[in-house]
Every structure is written in structure tokens, then in C-alpha cells.
Amino acid sequence: MSTLTKFSAIPYTGPAPTNRNPYVPAGAEIADARGEVIAAALQHPGMTPELGQDMPSFIVDKEQIVDVLRALKESEVLAFTMPLDLFAVDYPGRENGSRESGVGSRSNTSDLQSPNPDLRPPTADTRHPGRFDVIYQLYSLKNNERIRLKVRVADGESIETGTPVFKGLNWYEREVFDMYGVVFDGHPNLRRILTHEAFQGHALRKDYDPAQRWILTENDVAKIIPKIDPRFENVDTDYERVTLNLGPSHPATHGTLRIVVTLDGETIIGADQEIGYLHRCFEKMSETHTYQQVIPYTDRLNYCSAIINNVGYCMAVEKLLGIEVPARAQHVRLMLSEFMRIADHLVCIGTNLVDMGALTNFWYLFQPREEIYGLIEACCGARLLPSYTRIGGLAVDVPPDFLQKSQRLVDMMPKFINDVEKLVDRNKIFLDRVVGVAPISAEEAINYGFTGPCLRACGVPFDVRKATPYLGYETYDFDVPIAEGGDTYARFLVRMEEMRQSLRILQQAIERGLPEGPVIVDNPYVALPPKAKVYNEMESLIYHFKLIMHGIQPPVGETYFQVEGGNGELGFYVVSDGTKNPYRVRCRPPCFQIYSAFPDMIMGQTIPDAIAALGSLNIIAGELDH
Amino acid sequence: MANLPYDSSGSIIQRKRGGPPGEGAEKGLITLPGESEREIEDLAGGTYLTTTVDTMVNWARGNSLWPLPFGTACCAIEFMSMVSSHYDIARFGAEVVRFSPRQADLMIVAGTIVDKMAPVLKKIYEQMPEPRYVIAMGACATSGGFYRAYHVVQGIDEIIPVDMWVPGCPPTPDGLMYSILKLKEKIQRGEVRR
């Protein structure tokens, strides 16, 4: 008997059943109630609550935003001290006076009509016109909660910069300026960040052609002269000040980072970075592809731990669709995420030690990593970029000997980790290179929006797996490792310990065994029907065609979902307009803010220190530049 | 000595004896239609008539390809896999990874090249001494891959000449080694003159 029978009564026309009603987040009432409490505590006139969101959400007047940010940060009770994200969404339809948002009025080749405007979520009021939503997301370590602030800006208008309040907003504001052309008044260095100097227009605007390129020639490349840190400005020196360029093609930068430093003798007295040498337009590309097709793109964000990206994106869309993934798929996702986290740390530590001349560790660490890739390849047929998950579950069930293979990996791994520890941990040559190098204090790190191992190395035990557990992490017994000092050595220690904790999680997961059952949801509007049915049943064949032609159509709405990536909180913000392509996919890359703090960390130190510090931050260019 | 805690001859990597190197290199499908005819042509008209010195030089060049990894993205990680413990590129004289373009003669472009990077790539290519060879590794470097986007170079042959294209996203380390071997054979046959 067909399992699809329960959907049979649904006609094949019109929006898919997944898209009949607007998106209602699971905890909307709680978020609204909490929003009221926040508004009462703050008593700020410029905030209008936006109801029915997945976290407390406010629309803030353009003039008031910096005040609100400061009040939220300085409030004793609320203590929203960490800037998580700042990005924008473009709704060109608003300027033409349509009632709301312009969602659905896309020029994109979508063969579905935009859904009925009455079905759209109850968004608020017309007091705030403007084409762009500039969205701030803050996090409170004290209360473990998030808040979303939206500012509506018209084309050509500007906002006051938030950099005096949160240093972490610096690069985000540059990114919003680059991608949307929203100007931030008072920003210290408002120039393009991801695209190049000869670029014209603003790429993430809806009216920008995704394939319109601008060619950069060598003559156009701007010269970067770093600003000298005020601490060193009037210091008497015997040396001539030299400006030195590192990268973007440099063996120590692991990718495409470029740093320009000004040296006084050997001391770094000024530094500036240029990024965007791997800006592959992830966000624009996801707007031109269907929800399912975005998954291979997410692989290529943090390519050292690709499955975590897959999981994060898929869970964001699943949250939007309101579907629950089968237990077996969740279990596999968790196990592979932990393997990927280990692989990520192995690459980070291995290459970091290579930079310091300890080549042997590279061979030792890359051997277990190769075995992890062997396991991933046995599951889904690709080593590095697996694209294993699908929205609603997994592409295919794991091979029968998955648990045995995992057990063998878990058994062999500690030997290699211990070897590396023996090689370097008591080695004075290594310790001299790392202890006290590039430190950052906990307050600074939070102000910059650090997450992940780099934040934990400052002694702040923030881990998304503990703070907002997903995939059943709350049922596992593991510890969040922290260290003190925030220097390169602390980051090394935290990563080493995190690998061991991941092994603990994996051991528990293996002991529990894989739950029986399917690996993907039984919903023909989300997951392709089994091939056996496609070949033999008319109805399944129609669902199959329908899903591939029209894609998954989540309900109109927006949501944010975060997972703990290899480098910190990896968040996906997905806006759906009810069609088969996402209206906007925002990836919150953890590297972005960590790298923006790099000049502060290396100021007053030497170039070799900077190289050692850079390796320990584990900046992945694909994630940094989207 | 104690056994390894895991069985490396187990199912993660199965080991099987392959054919001799030449045979393996000719095996791939994509090279094929007309490959044999072309070789006969070369024998008749081109390489056969070159002097012994040329043959010697080509043999030496093919056996000492010093790679410059122009690694930008995911493919660079697979390149690292190729030079790490599981694969042994040193057997073909290509293990001397040089990050200075002055000391390298094979550039492996591994990863996406975006418009911002294009002048850098060109400059580094021009700094390499001749003869210089280029392998474009992976979908992004060869054609832009699925990034038909506003900031991505649609194939590095827009910027520099390419001798060997390796499909895959990313190609496996063996796939990359195969392309190096094939390039080596091409050089030794005298087909690449640059």
C-alpha cells in the first residue's frame, strides 16, 4: 500500500501544501512574551515589536538604532553583549508602494505564481518605509537568549554606525555597504570588503544581474597603507618604518588572506587586512537555485567541515517547513558532524604546526583525517564535499558497517592525538612560539563577536551545542573545554581537548546504536519518493517530477538556525517568499568576526608571531568570504 | 612490533594491484577518441624528428616537475592530501612544493579564482621561469564550476594558458596525480612546448 495515500486528495495545482499557511515558528508565543519583557525593561521609544518570530524581534527607528544597541548592551538585566550578526535583506517592491515587502515580485524565472498576499505574515506597520531591512542579531551570554533588531532604510539613506558600541559590527557594516549600498555614517573605514575595487553596483540587490562581472586589472588594485596604531605613533625609533605585504598567495595564509603590516624594526605597529579573494557569491547563488540545490553550495563554505554546513542549512529550512527529521537521520548527522569537527581541528592544528616548522605532526594528523574522509566517502561517495544531507533527512542510508568503521576510527584516533601532544606539549621551542602570543581578553572577544574555540580559549564557556542543543546533543555527556589567556597556546589546548570530547560523544553515539527507521521524511513535497515507487507507480512519478520541477516550497516567512561549526556559531538565516528558490539565505560565518580582530591581536608583536596566531585562528577563506 | 590499532588493509582502503604505470595512464576515458591516431601522427611528423638532446631535456623536465600550489579553496585541501602521508608523489619527482614562483615550473591552480584574485594569478604566472606548465584543478578553476556568478572567473584560461584540466569537485588526490602523470608524459613526448 502506498504511503503516499494521505496526500492523494491534494490537487496538483496551486502552491504546495507546505506553502498553504504562513510560517509560524514553534516558540513564537514565548518569544513574543519575552519581547514584551525586554521592551518593558528597556523603555525605549524607538522600538516596535514584531510579533510571531522565532526570537524576540523589534523594528527600530533608523535614528535610534545605536541608542538601542547601547542600551541593550549596557542593561544589567539583559546584557546583550555579543554582536552575532548584521546583514540586510532587499525588498524592492516596498518602494513601489505595495503593501508589504515585495516578496514574490521577483524577476526570477519561477514558474509558480507568487502566493496570495493575504497569506503573508502579519508584519507590522507602515510607519517604517524603506527598501532594505538591515537586521542586527545580538546574543546575551548571561541569559542565553537572542534578539533581532530590524532597521528599515530606503535607497540612498544612511544609518549611524554601531562600531563604537560593538567592534564586531565593523566588517559587517562594510559588507552591507558593499552588497547593498547602505551607508553607515561615522564608520572608520567604509570601503568595499568582499568585491574588488573596479566593481560597480551592489551585488545582493535584487535588481543586480547575478552574472554581471567587472574585470579588475592590475592598475585598478588599490594600495593599502595600514593606519599606525596610536600606541606606537609617537614612539622614538631607530628603524625606518617598512610596510610589508603578506598574501594573498602566501604559504602561511592557508588560502587567500592578505595582510599588510607596517613594521618598526620587527614590531608590528600597524596592520590592515584585505579579504574577498575567495568571494564566490554564495548568497547570490542561493537566490538563483532551489532549496535543494543550495546544499552543494553550503559544502563549499567551510570546506574542512562540510557536513556541519549541510546540517546547519538543512535544519534551518526544516525549521521553516516545520518538519521533524527521522531519528536515524539525526543520529547519523550528529555522528558525522562530530567526525567533521575532529577533521577540522586536525587540519587546523596540523597546518598551524607546519607554519611553526613542526612538519612531522602534519603527517601524523593527516593520517586519521584521511581515514575520516574514507568513512565519509563510504557514506556518500565524495571525500571532501559530501553534500550528504537533504532537506528532510539524508540522501541515502549509511552503509551497513558504518558503526564498525566508526568504532575503528574512534579507537585509532587517540593514538595520533597523543603522539602530537607528546611531540609539542612540553617542547620549549613550541611553547616559546605560542605562549602569550596574540592574546585577546574575554571582554574584547565578546565585543568582537567571537564564538567557538577562539572564544572558549578566553575562558567563556559558550558552545551552541550546550546553549541551544540540537540533534539531541543535550542527551550526551560531554564537556565544553575552556582555557585562560586567549593566546595561541590556549587555542591549541582547547582544540586538542575538543577533539577528545568529540570522541567521547562519538563513543556514546556508537554505543547507543543507530535507531531503526527511514533516513528521510515521508513527505512527497519535501523528499523524493523511493526509486522503486518512481519506477512503478504513476502517483510517485508525478510527485517526483513535481518536486524536481517546482522544488520545495516552504511557507512565507523567515527563520534563523544556528549550529556549532568547527570555528564557532554557524548560523543560517533563510527568508522564504513561498517559491522554490530562497528569497535570501544569509550565512553567519564564524571566521568573519574572528579575523576582523586580527590586527588588534598582533599589534606590537612580530611577524612570526602573527603567522603562528593566524594558523591558530583557523580562518577558512571559503567561509570568511562566503 | 605491535599491530596497528586498526586494520588498514580492511574495508576503508582496499588494495589491489593495478596495471603498469603507462597502461594506467592511458586508461582514462576522456582522453580517448582519436588519442591513438594523434600519437601516430606525432611519431611521423613531430616528436620523432626532434634531436636526442631534446628528448633528454624533455625527459628531465617531465621527471622534475616542481609544483607551485596556487591553492585558494577546497581543492587546496585535496592537494594537501596528495602531498601528505597517503600518497607518494615523490616517486615522480614532483614532491618539491615551492611557494616561490621563481623556483617552480608547474603551477597547480587549486580552487576558485575570483576577479579580485585574477591580477595576482597573472602576476605569479608571469614570475615563473620558462618552461612553465599549468594544471587547472577542479571545477572552479577549469570553468567556474557552478559559480556562474558576478565575482568568479569562468575558467582560468581567461587569464593564463592551461596545459591540463582536471574535472572533479574536488578531484580526488589520485585524480590529481593522474593528471600530473599525464602531463609528465606529454612533456616527455615533447607535446608541450612553452
Place this chain on the structure above:
Amino acid sequence: MHLTRVRPGVVKVERTPLTVLDRLYLPAVIGGMLVTIRHLLHNLFNLKQLPTISYPEVKRVYSERFRGRHILTSREDGTTRCVACYMCSTACPAECITIQAGEDERTREKFPVRYEIDLLRCVFCGYCVDACPEDAIYMTRDYEMAIDTRARSVVGLRDLVVPPNFPVGPMGWRPYYGAIDKHGTAGGTGVGQQLRSAPFEDDAPPNPDVFRGGDAQ
């Protein structure tokens, strides 16, 4: 490196200060040497267990899900199984598949006149295999691809089509979403499929020389 518990769920990795012995450099250096020498000796006496793969004499055999180069399967009578429904090219995120459909004059069935995959664009995600409703496209375990001119990167029917009853064993990524008995051959289900009596000249004739990926024995 030892741990102290800060509170439930949080441990602190302590930084132990260097002892006088550590400051002498030598103990750590000798300890490190011992580790490497142990590895060296272990490898010397267990040459067969070395993780190094001597490609190309020894070839790594990837799993039967490996996503390598594509093939198109054939029916028993030698016609291509593909019905030119454009599902694979729709599902492809790289838009690397070009299909031109033709119609069989007798059976009124569609078939591909032109079926091209741009291997350089392809990202080997396997979506085309998932999307195929006809069991027609598979991925093999063949990873040895290197192309010396860009024009050769576009492979057509002649390179893709394999003979009928091609063994499934050596192939990689194949249609999943639920197990199905393949009878040991690609495209072996054949349920409800119209059979054409003879191959038409527009179809590439099955060429046994074309597929040489084989079992990598």
C-alpha cells in the same frame, strides 16, 4: 595538559608551567625523537601496513557510492534508457547537462538526440542520478580524468552510453531512496518499459571500447 572541572559541563584545560627539566629543551626534544623513531621502526617492520598508496601501481578502490564520471545505461535491445525528460538537467545545480530530445517515429517515445555533460562544470553532486526516473544515469568509480584541451571536456552520447546489461558492481553513485533489486545489471528493472526493436542511427551505437573504467582490478 590536564583538566579541572569548572562546573558541570565545563572543563578547564590547565596550562602547566614549564619545569626546570623542560627548560633544558633536551627532554622534550628527545621525547619527540622517540615518538618519531617509534613510528619509523614500526613502519620499517610493518611495510605492508604502510598507509601510503603507490599510485598508479596500486589503486585506491573507492566505495560503491563514489561519485565519479557518469554513464548512461541501455536497455536490453541496445537503445538508451534515457527518455530525454530533462529531469537531470533541471536538478543539476551547475547546469552542465544539455539534452536535445527526439521522437521515435514508431513508438512515439522520446529519446535523446544529443546528451552532453560538461565535465568541467560538473560538481559531481549526484543530483542527476537522484533525479532520473528511468534508471538511466549512473555515476562510476572512475576518477582518472584529465583533459588536455577544453573542447574535449564536453562528453556526448558516444562517451556516455554503455552496452546493455552492464555490470552494476564497479559502478559508484546509483539511484537510491529505497533499495531495489537490480538483478545485477544497470537498468535491470525494466518494469513497464516499452522496448524498441532496433537502435536508431541517432543513438550512439553501443561501443564496448568506450567504457574502460571497469573493475579497476
